[in-house]
Amino acid sequence: MMLSSSRARPDRLGSRAIFSIWTAAGHDRERGAVRVGDAAGQLRDVARQFGVQGLHDVALAQGPHENSPACAPVWLPSPRSTTWPHTLRVARRSKAYNRRAQFPWSAKSGQARADYLAWSDQAPPNLGRVQLSEIMFALRRRAPDAIFTTGAGNFAIWVGRFLRFRLVEQQIGPTSGSMGFGVPAAIGATRVFPKRTVVCFAGDGDFLMNGQEFATAVQYRLPIVVVLIDNGIYGTIRMHQEREFPGRVIASTLQNPDFASYARAFGGHGETVEETAQFIPALERAMACGLPTIIHVKTDPEAITPTTTLTALRSAASAALRN
């Protein structure tokens, strides 16, 4: 991948506007503070102004209350601005925001907030020696303000459920679900925000879509941290195979390289994690070394989601076929 030496690329404004909209939406939902729909119209206008495509994503994030009159206003800075967190804080202090406490839906939103906290903190143990939820908790503690990027695959379920996003421009993912997005997104993010920690989560299949872009990170000395979650399968595809055609597995097993060696071969840093306790020291070394890093995390393919296994899916599907 070629990177322009200028940071002010013409397409940058558009992308940043999307990131702002998207992460502001996540931010609001997480804190239950300023409702996402409140600024929807204004966000759309800003986005349109800069020719941002994909406004359906904004609509999705808004929820059903877009046109409710009982909304606290949100002050919108220009998309160039880096003052979003400040803007949201101002909105929270406003009279209109304080009146929100009397809104009829505040009890409901308070309950939804409590449900969210419980859901994202309670991690049922998954099979195998690596607990992915613990890895997310470790990142929450060690790199709470990092920018997190993802591609697509079941590994991203843990990212979505157990990480917390508290700043704007903190999560970058493909709403179209395209695999291979995470590494180039991390490279772009590090380039635009050189002072922030950037962590890419990639599945093994996901990474191998265009993991060679790791060379770009080495070439430009961009210290991204790739947490590569290797379960040896196209997990999402295997899940569908077992659920729809139990036991009839085809073309969803992967023959993987040693990804830590792969990173070193490119001139980066490599770590291998085979049990949960190895993750934090590996992350510390990755963040200290100043090189692009791959942390090769080996997980049990049975742990297909935080709450079920491949065997359980196959058994349920086989039982349904018999009945």
Ligand SMILES: Cc1ncc(C[n+]2csc(CCOP(=O)(O)OP(=O)(O)O)c2C)c(N)n1
């Ligand atoms: C470019 C692209 N090709 C194919 C798919 C379909 N697809 C979605 S998830 C997936 C497998 C993901 O495997 P992996 O990255 O190993 O993650 P896991 O599900 O195992 O956690 C595939 C092939 C896609 N989303 N994008």
Ligand SMILES: [Mg+2]
């Ligand atoms: Mg996989």
